Amino acid sequence: MSFLIRATAIAALLHITPVVVLVKRPAAVQTLLPGADAYVAREVHLSATDAHRLHEGVDWSPEDGVLVFYGGTAGSTSVGALEFVRVDTPHGPIEVAVGFTPQGAVRGVVVTKATIEMKPWVLEAVAAGLTDYYRGLKPGGEAPRGAAGIASRAGNLATYVAGEVDKGVARALAAYGAFYNHVRA
Amino acid sequence: MLYDLRRADIRIKWLVTGLLATLGLSYVFGAVMVALYAGFTPQRVAATYAGPEMSMAMPPETTVVVQRPMAMADFAKPEVHTVDSALLIQDTHVHVPMYGLIAAALGVVVVGLSVSRRWALGLIVLLFAAPWLDFAGMWLTKFASPRFAIVTLAGGWAMGVAYLIVTALAIHQMWLSRERS
Numbered sequence: 312m313s314f315l316i317r318a319t320a321i322a323a324l325l326h327i328t329p330v331v332v333l334v335k336r337p338a339a340v341q342t343l344l345p346g347a348d349a350y351v352a353r354e355v356h357l358s359a360t361d362a363h364r365l366h367e368g369v370d371w372s373p374e375d376g377v378l379v380f381y382g383g384t385a386g387s388t389s390v391g392a393l394e395f396v397r398v399d400t401p402h403g404p405i406e407v408a409v410g411f412t413p414q415g416a417v418r419g420v421v422v423t424k425a426t427i428e429m430k431p432w433v434l435e436a437v438a439a440g441l442t443d444y445y446r447g448l449k450p451g452g453e454a455p456r457g458a459a460g461i462a463s464r465a466g467n468l469a470t471y472v473a474g475e476v477d478k479g480v481a482r483a484l485a486a487y488g489a490f491y492n493h494v495r496a
Numbered sequence: 497m498l499y500d501l502r503r504a505d506i507r508i509k510w511l512v513t514g515l516l517a518t519l520g521l522s523y524v525f526g527a528v529m530v531a532l533y534a535g536f537t538p539q540r541v542a543a544t545y546a547g548p549e550m551s552m553a554m555p556p557e558t559t560v561v562v563q564r565p566m567a568m569a570d571f572a573k574p575e576v577h578t579v580d581s582a583l584l585i586q587d588t589h590v591h592v593p594m595y596g597l598i599a600a601a602l603g604v605v606v607v608g609l610s611v612s613r614r615w616a617l618g619l620i621v622l623l624f625a626a627p628w629l630d631f632a633g634m635w636l637t638k639f640a641s642p643r644f645a646i647v648t649l650a651g652g653w654a655m656g657v658a659y660l661i662v663t664a665l666a667i668h669q670m671w672l673s674r675e676r677s
Contacts, residue, residue, distance in 0.1 A: 329533065336571040350566040358559045374580055376555045381566065399582060490559070 328427040330404060333434075339421040340381065340393065343410025347383025347390040354379050355490045369478075369485045378486050389413040392491060395423065396479040402429050405472070407479030409445075411487055417448040420480055425472075435469035436461060436476070445480050450488020455480040501608035502669045502676045509670045512605055516663045519598060523659055530652065533577045541649060542642035543576050545584070545634045584638060588631055595627035595655075602662050609665050610675075619662060626654035 334342075340350070355378040357365065366372050374397065383390040393410040403426035410418040420442045425433045439461040448455060457480070458473035465473070501512060530536065534544040579587065606619045633648030670676060 329529065330577075337568055340568065340571050350568065350570075352564050352566045352570075354562045354564075356556050356560045356562065358557060359555045361559045362555060381571075399586075404583070 328403060330424050330426055331430060332424055333430065334408075334421050334423045336395070336408075336423065339395075339408040339423050340383070342421055343393045343408060343419050344381070344383030344390045346385045348386070349384045351382045351384075352379060353382060353392075353491070357490070361490070365485060365489065368489075369482045371478075371482045371485075373486070378490055380487070380491050391418055392487070394483045394486060396483045396486075398475050398479045398482075400429070400472075400475050402426055405429060405433065405475055405479070407476055407483070409480055409483035409487075411491075415449055415487070415492075417445045417480070417484070420445045420476070422476060429472055432466075432468040432472040433476075435465055436473040439465040439469060441465075441473050441476060448480070448484060450484045455484070499608045500610060501605070501666060502610055502673055504608065504670070512608070512666055512670065515601060516605070516666060519602070519659065520663065523656060527656070536649065538643075538645040538649060541633075541645035542637055543578070545579055545637040545645065545648070546642040579634070579638075581638065584634060588635075592627060592631060595630075596624075599623040599627065602659065605662055605666050609662075610669055611665065619658065622654060622658045623662070626651050626658055629654060 340347075344350070357373070357376045357378065362372060362376050378394070380392045380394055382392045391410060391412045393408055396407050396409060398405050398407065404424070405422060405426075406424035408421040408423050410420070412418045422433050422437060422442075436457075441457045441461050444457040444460040445455055455477040457477050458470050461473055462470045501509065504512075534541055602623050603620045606616050606623070609616065611619075629647055629651030631648075631651070633644050633646070633651055636644035636647060
């Protein structure tokens with residue numbers, strides 16, 4: 312009987328809660344590509360070699376081996392690009408939108424999805440100023456350190472989820488740096 | 497028989513009733529969750545589990561880029577909830593033990609029912625076959641053919657039907673039957 316109770320408790324603890332939308336994609340696009348009036352989706356289908364290189368760099372393989380960047384323009388002027396990156400955690404997936412300026416620096420980061428369990432942790436981390444730590448980062452430069460930045464004023468779980476957001480930003484930086492402008496359409 | 501729910505102690509009857517009611521509640525919300533995230537038609541289940549992995553199994557020899565214009569409305573389109581291999585591994589790891597425990601708990605109720613040995617064995621087989629069908633369908637949909645989505649649907653419905661049969665028989669025999677004591 313005690314085995315049954317323990318097994319039930321473990322199964323309940325491990326149960327992944329459903330994913331909820333924290334910020335709708337159009338809202339994230341408007342925030343990260345301000346003023347854009349036209350958009351283009353740039354799908355980069357990675358070769359096995361490039362996929363392996365990306366995996367070695369940031370321990371990540373994009374879903375189906377395809378990176379999708381969304382570029383925005385206002386008239387004929389580029390406003391920048393953004394990526395939605397999924398991070399799988401033991402508590403379920405989160406999705407992070409990372410926007411870049413035309414100069415290739417991070418303009419902003421929005422956490423768009425999380426599981427119901429992680430939602431309060433994400434909200435606490437964002438309220439503690441998590442996304443401020445990513446602004447201005449460039450591919451090949453300093454690593455994202457949002458978790459370390461908020462550790463002194465956020466709880467353990469918010470700091471934990473900030474570490475997962477760090478991973479998402481690191482992946483977006485690596486993908487953008489290696490594949491956004493360096494592969495011709 | 498030593499264990500007969502019709503003549504069981506009132507504490508056992510309430511325990512079984514509480515278990516069945518609680519499982520029923522979780523099944524109702526399980527159905528709502530399926531409706532929200534996967535759907536009840538073979539097409540929607542196939543879209544959830546097969547995903548684009550079926551159409552592009554091999555990476556290109558060199559990295560290629562495809563560009564297409566988008567409107568803001570395209571970002572607002574409802575996304576199909578998809579389950580990739582990694583998430584399916586995690587789901588199987590987490591759900592199958594729980595399904596096993598639920599089938600075992602309902603199987604213990606079946607053992608206390610006044611039904612023929614053949615019926616009891618059939619119900620126990622159904623209770624355990626349902627989650628097997630459910631997850632076998634998901635894996636086959638992903639790696640064999642989207643047509644196997646029907647197996648997942650069969651598993652889900654079998655789970656619901658098995659629960660309803662066990663619950664109806666148990667409630668009837670414990671609380672309504674003339675032979676109860």
